[in-house]
Amino acid sequence: MPALSAAATARDANLALCHDCHKLVALPQTGNSHNLCPRCGAGLHFRKPASLNRTWALVITALTLTFPANILPIMNVNFLGGSDASTIMDGIIYFFQEGSYGIGLVILTASILVPCFKIVGLILILLSIHFRWKSWLRHKALLFRIIEFIGRWSMLDIFVISLLQVLVNFTNISSISADSAAPYFVGVVLSTMFAAITFDPRLLWDA
Amino acid sequence: MATNTVKPDLTSGFDLNQVLACPGCDLLLEKLTLAPGEKLICPRCGETLHTPKKDSINHSLVLALTGLLLFPYAIFMPIMTLDTMGIKNTGTIFDGVISTWNSGYIFVALILALTSIIFPLIKFMLLFCISLNLKLNRTPYYLISFMRTYIHLDEWGMLEVFMIGILVTIIKMHHMANIHYNVGFFCFVALMMVALGSSLMLDKEEFWFAIEQGES
Numbered sequence: 113m114p115a116l117s118a119a120a121t122a123r124d125a126n127l128a129l130c131h132d133c134h135k136l137v138a139l140p141q142t143g144n145s146h147n148l149c150p151r152c153g154a155g156l157h158f159r160k161p162a163s164l165n166r167t168w169a170l171v172i173t174a175l176t177l178t179f180p181a182n183i184l185p186i187m188n189v190n191f192l193g194g195s196d197a198s199t200i201m202d203g204i205i206y207f208f209q210e211g212s213y214g215i216g217l218v219i220l221t222a223s224i225l226v227p228c229f230k231i232v233g234l235i236l237i238l239l240s241i242h243f244r245w246k247s248w249l250r251h252k253a254l255l256f257r258i259i260e261f262i263g264r265w266s267m268l269d270i271f272v273i274s275l276l277q278v279l280v281n282f283t284n285i286s287s288i289s290a291d292s293a294a295p296y297f298v299g300v301v302l303s304t305m306f307a308a309i310t311f312d313p314r315l316l317w318d319a
Numbered sequence: 320m321a322t323n324t325v326k327p328d329l330t331s332g333f334d335l336n337q338v339l340a341c342p343g344c345d346l347l348l349e350k351l352t353l354a355p356g357e358k359l360i361c362p363r364c365g366e367t368l369h370t371p372k373k374d375s376i377n378h379s380l381v382l383a384l385t386g387l388l389l390f391p392y393a394i395f396m397p398i399m400t401l402d403t404m405g406i407k408n409t410g411t412i413f414d415g416v417i418s419t420w421n422s423g424y425i426f427v428a429l430i431l432a433l434t435s436i437i438f439p440l441i442k443f444m445l446l447f448c449i450s451l452n453l454k455l456n457r458t459p460y461y462l463i464s465f466m467r468t469y470i471h472l473d474e475w476g477m478l479e480v481f482m483i484g485i486l487v488t489i490i491k492m493h494h495m496a497n498i499h500y501n502v503g504f505f506c507f508v509a510l511m512m513v514a515l516g517s518s519l520m521l522d523k524e525e526f527w528f529a530i531e532q533g534e535s
Contacts, residue, residue, distance in 0.1 A: 120347050122340035127347070129340045132467050133527045136340055151531050152463050215490045218483075253343055253364040264477050267434060271477075271484030272491070274431055277418045278410030279401045279492065290419055294427045302430070305474070317344040317364065 121317070128156045160312035164238065170307035171234045177299040178227065184293035187273055191286045199293065200224060200269065222268040223297075230266075230304040233259050237316065244319045256313050263305040270298060341366055375522035376453050376529070382517040383447035386510060390443065393510040394436055396503035398485065403496040411503055412436065412481070439476040439514060445469045446517060449526065458533030466526060473518070482511040 122129055128139040128147070132154040139147055139156055147156040185197030198206070200223045207216030233255050239245075240252060273290050280288040339350045343366030353359055355373035360366070372378070397409040412435060420428035445465050452462055485507065489498060 121345040122347050123345055125347060127335075127338075127340060129342060129345070132470055134339075134342060134524070135527070136335055136338065138335070151527065151534075152467055154467065212490065215487060218487060222483075250363075250365060253366065257343070257366065264434075264474055264480055265483075267477055267480050268484050268487065270427065270431065271415075271435065271481045272487050274415035274419050275398075275410065275484060275488045276491070277422070278414040279399070279408055279488070281408055281418075282403060282406050285403075285406070289422045290424050290427060294419075294424050298427050298430050313343045313364070313366075314345040317346075 121314075123158045128158050130154055130156060131160065159314060159318075160310065163310055163312040163315060164241065166310040167234065167307050168238060170303045170310060171231060171238065174227070174231050174300050174303040174307065177296045177303065178231065181293050181296035181300050182224070184296065185291040186269070186293040186297060187276075188289045188291045189286070190288070197291055200297070219269065219272075222265055226262050226266045227300050227304065230259050230263065230308075234304070234307055234311065237311070241315050241319050246319070249316055252316055253313060256308075256311070256316075259304075260308045263301075263308055266301045266304075267298075270294065270301075339368065341368060369524055370522075371525070372520050372522040375520055375525050376450050378520040379446055379517060380450035380454055382513050382520060383443050383450060386439075386443040386513045386517065387447060389506050389510045389513065390440055392506035393503060394507075396506060397501040398503040398507060399489070399501055400499040401492060401496045402499065409501065412507065434475060434477040435481050438472050439478050439510075442469060442472055442476050442514075443517075445472075446521070453526065453529045453533075456533065458530055462530055462533075466530060470523065476514065478507075478511045478514045482508065 122136060126138055126141055127136045129136055130149040130152060133149060133152040135149055135151045137147075137149060137156055139158070148154065149156055182200055184199065185202075186200050187198050187203065189196045189198065200219075204216050204220045204224070207213070207219065237252055237256055273288070273294065276288045277290060280286060337350055338347050340347055341361040341364060343361060344364035346361060346363045348361065348368070351359065353369060353371045355371050358370045359368040361368055394412045397411055400407050400409045402408075416428050416432045416436065419431055445468060449462060449465050449469065452459060485504070492498060
């Protein structure tokens with residue numbers, strides 16, 4: 113595609129794309145005056161403000177929270193007076209031992225693989241901007257779109273625990289309750305989702 | 320289909336209505352008119368730029384209204400009953416939030432309430448209000464902020480994820496107990512499909528264009 117190298121970006125043409133309504137607005141390159149979108153009133157910027165700093169901060173937060181989320185027990189099963197706390201990994205191993213490979217894989221994907229993929233992927237993209245790695249740009253753009261799309265699916269385990277908590281509640285015989293890893297796990301999901309929101313994929317192509 | 324790249328002449332200027340910029344890589348592109356079912360893709364980064372929808376305002380209105388009618392049943396009616404050795408236990412989506420709150424995980428309960436109840440409800444209400452106004456060719460002053468709120472809340476309503484959560488729960492429990500499906504289950508499945516349909520049928524470009532036309 114020979115035209116691509118010569119292609120102009122909106123910023124080259126002094127045009128800013130509104131983050132909210134995607135309207136193109138002519139904006140002076142210089143001056144830090146606060147400009148608002150004439151159509152929807154959102155603040156106009158050529159790139160998302162402080163995108164790299166915010167995304168780094170949120171990714172590091174997510175990475176830090178990953179440890180307590182996986183080490184502490186996420187669910188507590190009481191059966192006939194005995195109590196058994198299990199981490200996310202314990203739950204997955206249990207399903208594989210039971211022979212329920214399908215559901216084991218679903219939980220493994222949603223609770224462990226997806227959060228890891230998001231964090232590693234975002235770090236890779238951020239590093240490639242810092243070190244100006246110009247190769248594989250199209251693939252990195254695709255990687256970011258995948259990270260954006262799968263963000264919400266990690267909440268799956270929390271929804272399952274909230275349902276089990278209600279349904280398995282046979283007072284003296286058996287009951288299930290959320291345990292200490294739950295808030296950390298929610299923290300990982302939230303911070304990776306916000307990291308994808310604050311990241312501006314156009315920076316990949318600017319570098 | 321991919322558009323052609325345009326190289327605007329920066330000195331003499333060009334018509335702003337003839338170009339669009341890719342939100343994924345900032346490339347300036349020629350604006351093409353698409354038929355419903357076609358898809359505009361950025362030739363440089365592969366981002367989907369526009370997927371026009373057939374009759375988006377009408378479809379959104381119908382789906383939002385359906386969602387609002389189903390909503391109380393899906394959230395407050397029992398989803399299923401678990402039966403072990405004659406002891407029965409019934410639960411609703413709302414109970415899940417309450418029991419998480421009661422076990423002391425207030426933050427988790429709050430996020431649960433927001434993503435599975437409050438945000439989906441607000442999204443249906445906003446979509447209903449926006450599409451009804453556009454259908455009646457009215458653009459009251461609050462329409463713009465409603466539309467912006469909808470866009471920001473879009474990915475925070477997680478009914479589809481909750482649906483998979485219900486399926487996982489069923490597979491987890493069906494060895495240990497008899498499961499009876501209640502009204503809430505079927506209402507929730509319907510609600511999830513309506514939510515999915517409403518995000519598939521929403522043509523944001525068309526909505527913004529209609530709002531802009533009404534404002535001027």
